[in-house]
Amino acid sequence: MAQTILVLTLMLIGAFLMALAGLGILRMPDTFLRMSATAKAGTLGAGLILLGAAVYFNEFAIYTRAAAIIVFLLITAPVAAHMIGRAAYFDGVPLWKGTIQDDLHGHYRRSTHTLESGEVPAQDQVEALSESDDFPEEE
Amino acid sequence: MSLFLLNLLLAIAWGALTGKFEPLNLLFGFLLAFAILWVGFRGRSQENYFTRVPRVVELALYFAVDIFKANLRLAGIILSPRMNLRPAVVAVPLEVRTEAGLILLMNLITLTPGTLSLDVSSDRRVLFVHTVYLEDPQQFISSVKEGYERRVMRIVEP
Amino acid sequence: MIEIFWNIILGMISLGLIAAFIRLVRGPYLPDRVIALDLISVLAMGFIIVYAVRFNQPNFLDVAIILALITFLGTVAFAYYLERRS
Known part of the structure; x- marks a missing residue:
């Protein structure tokens, strides 16, 4: 009985975090905020649900499998978020108008795809798009 | 690093000897092995493994x-x-x-x-x-x- | 009694899935869609695991592992494409 309660609690919290990630991605006003909401709420939720499953089955093989997936998620999720974040900024996705500070502005060099700690000359900076270029026309 | 591997190996040995590869038992084995290694290698190893784990x-x-x-x-x-x-x-x-x-x-x-x-x-x-x-x-x-x-x-x- | 809790859990994950799907359709930028797709597969993974526990089928957990592995590769590929397309 205690085990069932533990399993249900872990899974309820995990599912709540997942629902939160979904609502976050729907309600947040710009790409980077959406990423903030999903990258971890999703990961932590998945981790908790996996932990719940491991407790439920209570077998050594499943504990190791759950541990392997959790470690894998913890390593890959931030890497994926970092790659998309960088690509999105580079691609010109604008920040929300309510953003109060953007230290990244003017630090990406467009010609070499590098990020510099100093200011980059204006003609080589990455510019934010004004509107969606989601499906660019074929040239 | 080698001390960490040794510690893991000892923990697995603990699991094998007690015949229970359960997470809690392995964790206990790890702590036990850590204590043993601390007694044995304290001050003698150039690695700072013992301050690093805490x-x-x-x-x-x-x-x-x-x-x-x-x-x-x-x-x-x-x-x-x-x-x-x-x-x-x-x-x-x-x-x-x-x-x-x-x-x-x-x-x-x-x-x-x-x-x-x-x-x-x-x-x-x-x-x-x-x-x-x-x-x-x-x-x-x-x-x-x-x-x-x-x-x-x-x-x-x- | 316990059945209610399972339904609540699956319902919450479904809510997340629907919200992520709306974001996938609405965009407006390609990175938004990539994030939504990423979230959808993580949520699907959670759904499969809950299902495996509810119907006592540990074999389903392997599906979740494969999903986790493939999602990461897909996301990285998208990110690579996004950065190089300009």
């Missing part, structure tokens, strides 16, 4: 508490009808130099709800962090540096 545990605990607090705050923001956002991209000057430390720091920042490490400058001097709610840039920078960077450096670059 620091890793301390970082893990600090991270768990931070995740819990940040999750509550993010939940409050997402669920409130008027989302109270003050997003910002902040440049945090870095002291970590090794690749391992940098990766660990970036992953920890990204995994904390509400903050996201976007990129590191090519010369590895500045880390750009996106945050959902910025009160004061100076305070945010020092919280990242004091909270995570110092702990990471103590583990990776003692």
